[in-house]
Structure formats: C-alpha cells, structure tokens
Amino acid sequence: MSEYIEHDKNGVSVGLVEKQFYTFAHPPNEMILENGTKLGPITLAYETYGTLNPRRDNAILILHALSGDSHVAGYYSNDDSKPGWWDIMVGPGKGIDTNKYFVVCSNILGSCMGSTGPCTINPETVLPYALDFPMVTIGDMVRAQMALMDYLEIDKILAVIGGSIGGMQVLEWCVKYPQKVVSAIPLASTTRHSALAIAFNEVARQAIMADPNWNNGNYYSGDKPDLGLAVARMIGHITYLSDESMRRKFGRRLQTRSNFSFNFDADFQVESYLRYQGTKFVERFDANSFLYITKAADYYDLEYQYGDGSAVKAFSKVKAKFLVVSFTSDWLYPTYQSKAMVQAMKKNGLDVSFCEIEAAWGHDAFLLPSERLSALIKGFLGRVHGEIQP
Amino acid sequence: MSMERSNHNQMRFDLEIIASWIEPGSKVLDLGCGEGDLLRFLKDHKNVTGTGIEHDEAKVAQCVEKGVTILQGDINEEILDYPDGCFDYVILSQTLQQVYAPSELIRSMLRIGKKGVVSFPNFSHWKVRLQLLLSGYAPITPQLPYEWYNTPNIRVITLKDFRKYSKKVDFEILKEVAINTQNGAKWGSVIKILPNLRANYGIFLIGRV
Numbered sequence: 366m367s368e369y370i371e372h373d374k375n376g377v378s379v380g381l382v383e384k385q386f387y388t389f390a391h392p393p394n395e396m397i398l399e400n401g402t403k404l405g406p407i408t409l410a411y412e413t414y415g416t417l418n419p420r421r422d423n424a425i426l427i428l429h430a431l432s433g434d435s436h437v438a439g440y441y442s443n444d445d446s447k448p449g450w451w452d453i454m455v456g457p458g459k460g461i462d463t464n465k466y467f468v469v470c471s472n473i474l475g476s477c478m479g480s481t482g483p484c485t486i487n488p489e490t491v492l493p494y495a496l497d498f499p500m501v502t503i504g505d506m507v508r509a510q511m512a513l514m515d516y517l518e519i520d521k522i523l524a525v526i527g528g529s530i531g532g533m534q535v536l537e538w539c540v541k542y543p544q545k546v547v548s549a550i551p552l553a554s555t556t557r558h559s560a561l562a563i564a565f566n567e568v569a570r571q572a573i574m575a576d577p578n579w580n581n582g583n584y585y586s587g588d589k590p591d592l593g594l595a596v597a598r599m600i601g602h603i604t605y606l607s608d609e610s611m612r613r614k615f616g617r618r619l620q621t622r623s624n625f626s627f628n629f630d631a632d633f634q635v636e637s638y639l640r641y642q643g644t645k646f647v648e649r650f651d652a653n654s655f656l657y658i659t660k661a662a663d664y665y666d667l668e669y670q671y672g673d674g675s676a677v678k679a680f681s682k683v684k685a686k687f688l689v690v691s692f693t694s695d696w697l698y699p700t701y702q703s704k705a706m707v708q709a710m711k712k713n714g715l716d717v718s719f720c721e722i723e724a725a726w727g728h729d730a731f732l733l734p735s736e737r738l739s740a741l742i743k744g745f746l747g748r749v750h751g752e753i754q755p
Numbered sequence: 756m757s758m759e760r761s762n763h764n765q766m767r768f769d770l771e772i773i774a775s776w777i778e779p780g781s782k783v784l785d786l787g788c789g790e791g792d793l794l795r796f797l798k799d800h801k802n803v804t805g806t807g808i809e810h811d812e813a814k815v816a817q818c819v820e821k822g823v824t825i826l827q828g829d830i831n832e833e834i835l836d837y838p839d840g841c842f843d844y845v846i847l848s849q850t851l852q853q854v855y856a857p858s859e860l861i862r863s864m865l866r867i868g869k870k871g872v873v874s875f876p877n878f879s880h881w882k883v884r885l886q887l888l889l890s891g892y893a894p895i896t897p898q899l900p901y902e903w904y905n906t907p908n909i910r911v912i913t914l915k916d917f918r919k920y921s922k923k924v925d926f927e928i929l930k931e932v933a934i935n936t937q938n939g940a941k942w943g944s945v946i947k948i949l950p951n952l953r954a955n956y957g958i959f960l961i962g963r964v
Contacts, residue, residue: 716806717824717826741820
C-alpha cells in the first residue's frame with residue numbers, strides 16, 4: 366500500500382499501479398476492421414485493480430471517453446502528483462470497490478496513451494501510421510477489448526461501465542456480446558450523436574486540420590499542430606460545461622486585471638481557463654488520435670447498425686441489466702437521449718434502472734465527485750453481483 | 756367485527772396486505788414506489804421480478820441502493836412504453852388521489868398488467884365527515900394532512916365512489932379490503948362492517964372485464 370492512503374482526500378486509493386500491455390493480431394492474423402481493412406499487430410495498454418476471484422465472476426470493465434486512458438485509479442509512483450482519472454470512483458470502499466471487484470481498463474484503439482493508434486509505428490513503413498491508420502470504429506475498439514478479456518480469461522464481465530464515448534462502448538459491448546455482459550452502466554451517453562455533437566466535433570477537427578503544422582497528419586518528425594489541437598480542446602471544454610456552470614465558475618470576471626486590455630489578451634477568466642486547458646492538453650494528446658476518435662464517435666449509430674434504424678430492434682438480443690444515468694445540465698448528451706435508450710430497453714423487457722442526477726456541471730458531471738453517483742453505482746453493482754451468486 | 760393483524764416483516768400494514776395478494780414469482784410494476792420497500796419485500800419473500808417508477812431523484816437513488824430496479828420519471832408517461840400484458844400486477848399504492856388523468860392511467864395499468872392493485876385514503880371516513888359538518892373547514896386527517904392550498908391530493912375519493920367508477924371505466928373489482936391503519940404504521944385492522952364509514956384506506960385488486 367502506498368503513502369497516499371494517508372492523505373488522499375477522496376478516500377483510500379488503490380495505491381501504486383502499473384500500466385501493462387497486450388499485443389495480438391500479429392500478421393497474418395490481423396484484425397479485420399469494420400471498414401474491411403486489416404490492422405495488426407495491435408497493442409492495448411491496460412491496467413487492473415483488485416483481484417479476480419476464484420469463480421472469475423467479479424470482473425468490471427471500465428471504458429474511457431475521448432481523451433482518457435487506461436489509468437483509472439491510483440498512482441504510477443510515489444512522486445505522482447495526480448491519481449488516475451476516476452480515482453474518486455474506483456478504489457477500496459469506493460463506488461466501484463476494488464476490495465470486491467477486479468477492475469480492468471484499457472486505452473482505446475486509435476488513442477495515443479499506449480494503445481495502437483495513428484502515432485504508432487507502422488511495421489510496414491517503420492514510420493508512424495499518421496493518416497495511413499485505418500478508420501477504426503467504436504465496434505473495432507470493443508472487439509479489441511474483447512481480445513484483451515479473452516487474454517485475461519474473463520468469460521463473463523460483471524459490469525461494463527463508461528461515460529460519454531465510453532458509454533457508447535458500453536452499449537456496443539451489450540449488443541455485440543450479449544452472452545458476455547451481466548450488467549452495464551452507460552453514463553451521460555447516447556446511442557448516436559446528435560447533429561449538435563457532430564457539429565462541435567467537426568469544428569474541433571477543422572481547427573486541427575487548419576493548423577499548417579498538421580501537414581495532412583505527417584507531423585511526427587517536426588512541429589506538431591499544437592495550436593489547432595489546443596483550439597479543438599477549447600471547443601470540447603465548452604461542450605463539457607453548461608451555461609450555469611460557466612456562470613458560476615467564471616461569470617464575466619476578469620483574469621488578473623481590473624480593466625479590459627483593449628487588445629486580444631485573455632481578459633476574461635473563461636478565456637484564460639480555456640487557453641490553459643488547451644495548452645495543457647497538447648502536452649499529452651496526439652492531434653491525429655483526436656481526429657480518429659471523434660470521427661468514430663460521430664459515425665457510431667447503434668440504431669442504424671443493429672436495428673435498421675430502430676433502437677427497439679437494436680436492443681432485442683441484449684441480455685444485460687442496465688443502470689442508465691444522465692445529468693440535468695448535460696447539453697452534449699442530454700437526458701432525452703438516455704431516456705430514448707431506456708425506452709427501447711423497456712420495450713424489450715430488459716431489467717433497466719434510470720436516474721437523472723440534478724447537477725449544474727454539464728457533461729463533465731459524470732467525472733466529478735458525486736455521492737449520489739457513487740451510491741447508485743455501488744448499490745447496482747452489489748445487487749447484480751448478488752444475483753449471480755449460486 | 757374487525758380482524759386485528761400485525762406485521763412481523765416491518766412493512767407498512769397496507770403494503771403487507773398488497774404483498775399478500777401477489778402470487779410468488781410474478782412480474783410486478785409499482786407506480787410511485789417511493790423508497791422501494793414493497794418491491795424489496797416482494798423480491799425477498801415472493802421471488803418477484805419488480806420494477807418501480809418514481810419521480811423523486813433521492814428516492815430513486817434509495818431504491819437502487821436497496822437493489823430495486825427503478826426508473827426515474829412520471830408514471831403517466833413511463834407506463835406508455837411497456838408492451839401489452841408484460842406484468843402480472845401493476846400497483847398504484849396511495850397515489851390515485853394525486854393522478855390528473857386517472858381513467859387513462861387505470862386503462863394503461865390493465866393494458867400492460869393482467870391485474871392491478873389500487874389503494875387510496877377513504878374520504879368518507881366518519882372523522883372526515885364530522886370535521887366538515889362541525890367545523891365547516893376542509894377536512895385535514897393523518898391520511899390527507901394538507902391544507903387545501905398546499906395539498907398534492909387533487910381528488911377526494913370514497914370506497915363507494917371507486918366501486919361506481921369501476922363500472923364507468925369498465926374494470927372489474929376482483930377483491931377489496933377496507934382497513935384502518937395509522938400513517939406508515941406496521942399494524943392495523945381490516946374493517947368488515949360499515950367500511951365506507953369506518954375505514955381510512957381502501958385497497959382494491961382490479962382486472963379487465
């Protein structure tokens with residue numbers, strides 16, 4: 366156990382964790398992607414927390430969103446200043462209790478945090494794939510995760526859990542592998558992007574592609590499209606907040622000045638905040654990955670792909686028990702989208718619970734500390750785990 | 756003659772009676788299920804597969820924490836999504852007096868459920884009658900503890916009213932029990948003589964005609 370047990374303000378941490386890697390789909394057995402092209406070898410970066418029990422029925426798979434990674438909880442070293450991205454939820458005694466469950470999270474296919482993506486070296490050219498990387502889909506990401514589950518010898522997953530684009534993967538898991546999934550928790554998610562969500566993604570992509578450094582994706586040996594990626598992140602951050610949260614957080618307050626500069630400096634706190642978020646993001650994220658993942662999310666359409674346009678038909682083979690959660694101020698994946706999936710589940714006679722949490726923080730709310738959300742997840746997991754005991 | 760009953764399972768007396776009507780292993784929908792006590796009881800003691808619908812977020816969360824399947828939403832809307840006959844029982848416990856369109860709701864209950872259970876406070880209890888007669892003010896009782904201006908109870912219903920109503924909306928009363936119990940109490944009595952005058956709650960098992 367690590368020293369963080371003493372001072373972690375959000376409760377006891379899982380302590381020190383290690384990023385691991387699993388490589389599969391070696392040629393000539395490449396993975397055939399949904400768009401028909403082949404990809405291999407494929408590496409997934411992943412982390413695990415807790416212990417798989419002898420019956421192997423306590424595995425939980427967490428699926429991350431656009432810019433996340435496999436590092437859900439804990440610290441890589443004692444000098445680490447920040448824990449994993451969902452440390453408030455995942456740990457001993459927390460909403461997803463690592464004393465009870467074996468938790469797995471892998472970095473998604475197409476990302477840049479250790480899994481194969483456009484910044485990975487293409488074995489054929491010995492250069493980064495860049496735009497030669499095939500267009501991967503949410504379905505491809507999930508099939509890669511399935512390969513990891515096979516490798517870990519997890520036959521049935523107690524719960525697949527994820528928010529936003531992670532929630533899309535949750536739904537994909539349930540329809541693609543109905544026999545494998547006992548239960549599922551899609552948070553602040555949707556079966557398909559609205560025009561509004563696609564529009565914001567497109568503006569963000571255009572910002573990257575308009576940066577001269579982007580150079581049709583070939584920037585790995587020179588200057589990176591940092592400005593474009595920063596603007597893309599700024600756009601994203603606006604959609605993760607809400608009118609109310611921005612009013613509360615920033616209002617029209619000025620940043621370290623009492624009067625307007627009457628030039629184009631960051632006068633307002635909100636400008637300064639967005640610039641900071643943008644700059645911070647380019648240090649850790651690859652612009653091409655941003656393009657690929659947002660496009661995969663935009664293409665995703667569960668109704669179209671599995672139900673000929675009908676959500677009811679799309680869920681007709683699903684077996685999982687669901688806990689669907691939305692947040693009142695989320696305007697990127699609004700409650701009506703969660704309710705639509707709940708309606709389709711009800712019409713199929715599925716066991717589904719739904720809660721809309723009152724929260725001012727917009728789409729971001731699913732990542733912020735919430736006793737309500739922790740209690741919901743803990744209660745639901747306790748129940749579904751109890752129900753599969755002999 | 757009234758029959759005393761006590762409840763050892765720590766559930767409200769009226770819910771205990773409703774639970775006694777539910778066949779083991781059946782599928783149940785509880786409209787306005789509150790904190791999910793009835794559904795939890797039915798799951799534990801009768802192997803019932805249940806779902807609740809509740810408006811209040813905090814109560815929804817309590818249901819999930821208890822291991823009850825629950826949908827947050829409006830009962831009048833949520834009920835529309837279910838296919839015909841997909842539940843054995845649909846329960847509307849102590850909520851009818853707050854429903855804006857009761858006939859539509861009861862028809863929906865009997866569309867998606869083979870049987871329905873409806874309970875409500877009896878407005879023709881002698882204490883209610885006496886209050887109005889003697890004081891001239893709108894009655895306030897432990898069962899309906901509100902002033903006219905802050906009550907969520909938009910309808911006053913008597914046991915006789917509900918029987919008459921069954922013919923109008925075309926459903927059959929399969930079973931009925933009139934009870935006397937205090938609010939939230941785990942004990943009470945079944946009233947057989949002059950129930951419309953002496954019972955403070957009525958519980959009805961209803962079915963399609």
